[in-house]
Amino acid sequence: MEQLAIFGGTPVREQPLGYGKQWIEEDDIQAVAEVLRNGDLTCGPMIAAAEQKLCEVTGARYAVVVSNGTAALHLAAMAAGFGEGDEVIVSPITFAASANCVLYCGAKPVFADIDPETYNIDPAAIEKLVTPRTRGIVAVDYTGQAVRHREIGEICRRHGLVFIEDAAHAIGTRYCGQPVGSMADMTCFSFHPVKTVTSGEGGAVTTNDEGVYRRLLRLRAHGITRSREEMVHPTDALWYNEQVELGFNYRMTDIQAALLISQLGKLDRFAARRKEIVAKYDEALAEIPEVVLQREIPESDTVRHLYILRLRPERLLCDRRQFFDALRAENIYSQVHYLPVYWHSYYEKLGYGKGLCPNAEKLYEEIMSLPLFYGLTDGDVDDVIAAVKKVAAHYRR
Numbered sequence: 001m002e003q004l005a006i007f008g009g010t011p012v013r014e015q016p017l018g019y020g021k022q023w024i025e026e027d028d029i030q031a032v033a034e035v036l037r038n039g040d041l042t043c044g045p046m047i048a049a050a051e052q053k054l055c056e057v058t059g060a061r062y063a064v065v066v067s068n069g070t071a072a073l074h075l076a077a078m079a080a081g082f083g084e085g086d087e088v089i090v091s092p093i094t095f096a097a098s099a100n101c102v103l104y105c106g107a108k109p110v111f112a113d114i115d116p117e118t119y120n121i122d123p124a125a126i127e128k129l130v131t132p133r134t135r136g137i138v139a140v141d142y143t144g145q146a147v148r149h150r151e152i153g154e155i156c157r158r159h160g161l162v163f164i165e166d167a168a169h170a171i172g173t174r175y176c177g178q179p180v181g182s183m184a185d186m187t188c189f190s191f192h193p194v195k196t197v198t199s200g201e202g203g204a205v206t207t208n209d210e211g212v213y214r215r216l217l218r219l220r221a222h223g224i225t226r227s228r229e230e231m232v233h234p235t236d237a238l239w240y241n242e243q244v245e246l247g248f249n250y251r252m253t254d255i256q257a258a259l260l261i262s263q264l265g266k267l268d269r270f271a272a273r274r275k276e277i278v279a280k281y282d283e284a285l286a287e288i289p290e291v292v293l294q295r296e297i298p299e300s301d302t303v304r305h306l307y308i309l310r311l312r313p314e315r316l317l318c319d320r321r322q323f324f325d326a327l328r329a330e331n332i333y334s335q336v337h338y339l340p341v342y343w344h345s346y347y348e349k350l351g352y353g354k355g356l357c358p359n360a361e362k363l364y365e366e367i368m369s370l371p372l373f374y375g376l377t378d379g380d381v382d383d384v385i386a387a388v389k390k391v392a393a394h395y396r397r
C-alpha cells in the first residue's frame with residue numbers, strides 16, 4: 001500500500017489546498033474601483049442598492065446591510081427584544097457568534113441538541129427546553145442546509161417566540177422552494193471571504209416586518225434617528241437628529257456594498273458550482289465505508305457552504321486528530337466546524353458543562369470540513385477524494 005505522507009510517503013498534492021476561499025473577478029474589482037474613484041465611501045447610494053439586491057435574492061421585504069455577520073446577529077437579538085432574565089434557544093454546533101449575540105443582550109443561551117443525521121437543531125429538542133422565560137430561537141442553517149422551518153415556526157407561534165435564523169452558511173438555499181431570508185422573523189447573513197459571496201467583511205439582516213426594519217436601521221447608526229415620529233423632541237430644524245436609544249456604528253461601507261452587489265449577481269453560478277462539487281464528493285465518499293454523509297431533508301435545496309467529512313470511528317484504527325493530520329500531510333488542509341459552543345472556556349466559566357448535547361458532542365469528535373469553494377478545479381476535487389481514500393484505506397480496521 002502507498003505510504004501516507006505523514007510517515008514520509010509522497011503527498012497527493014504538492015501545494016496545500018485550504019477549505020474555503022473567495023472568488024474575485026475583474027468586474028468585482030471594477031465595481032470597487034468605481035466607488036473609490038467617483039463615489040461616496042460610506043452612507044452613499046451603494047447601501048440601498050445592496051439592500052435592494054438582497055431583497056431580490058432572498059425574497060424578503062426589507063434588508064439592512066451591516067459591518068459583519070456578528071453585527072447582524074447582535075442587532076437581530078436586540079430588535080427581538082432579548083434582555084436580562086430571558087432565555088434563547090440556540091444550536092450548539094455553530095460559530096460562537098450565534099450564541100454570543102444572546103449574551104450581548106444580557107439573555108441566556110440555552111443549547112438544544114442537533115439531529116444526529118442532518119446536524120441541524122432538532123425541533124423536538126427545542127420543544128423540551130421551552131420555559132416561561134424563553135423568548136426566542138437562534139437556529140443555524142449549518143453547512144447551508146435549511147433548518148426545519150415548518151416545525152420551528154410552529155413552536156415559535158405556539159409559544160410566542162422570535163425566530164432568528166443564522167443563515168451565514170445558507171445564502172441561495174431554498175426551503176420548499178422559498179429562499180432562505182424570507183421565512184424567519186429575522187435572517188442573518190455573513191459575507192466573510194470564506195462564505196459563498198463576500199464583501200470583504202459584511203453582513204445583513206432580512207425581515208418582512210416594517211417595525212423591525214426601522215429598529216434595525218436605527219440600531220445600525222448609534223440609535224440616532226432623523227424621523228420626527230421617532231423623536232421625543234421633534235422639531236423642523238434640518239440639522240436636528242436625536243439619539244433615542246443606545247445603538248452602534250455597524251455600518252457597511254459603500255466600497256463593501258459595491259463588492260457585495262457584484263458578488264450577489266454571481267450567486268446562481270457560484271451555487272451551481274458548489275452543488276457540482278458536493279455531488280462529486282457525495283458520489284465518491286458514498287463508496288468509502290469509513291465515512292458517513294450528511295443527510296439532507298427533502299425540503300432543503302441546499303447551496304452548501306461547508307462539506308462535512310464524518311468518520312465512523314468503529315471502522316477506523318485512528319481518531320479524528322490522526323485523520324485530520326494525515327490529510328494535512330497530503331496537503332489537504334481541512335478545518336473543524338465547530339467545537340460545541342458551550343465547550344469554549346468562556347462558556348465553561350459561565351457554568352455550561354460537557355454532556356449538554358450528546359449528539360453535538362459526538363459529531364464534533366468525528367468531523368472535518370473538506371475544501372469547498374467556487375475556485376476548486378475538478379483536479380483539486382479529485383485530489384481531495386484521493387487523499388481521503390488513501391488515509392481511510394491506511395487506517396481501515
Ligand SMILES: *Cc1c(COP(=O)(O)O)cnc(C)c1O
Nearest residue numbers: 068069070095097168190191192
Ligand atoms: C461566519 C459566521 C458568523 C459570523 O459572521 P462574521 O461575518 O464573521 O461576523 C456567524 N454565524 C455563523 C454560523 C458563521 O458561519
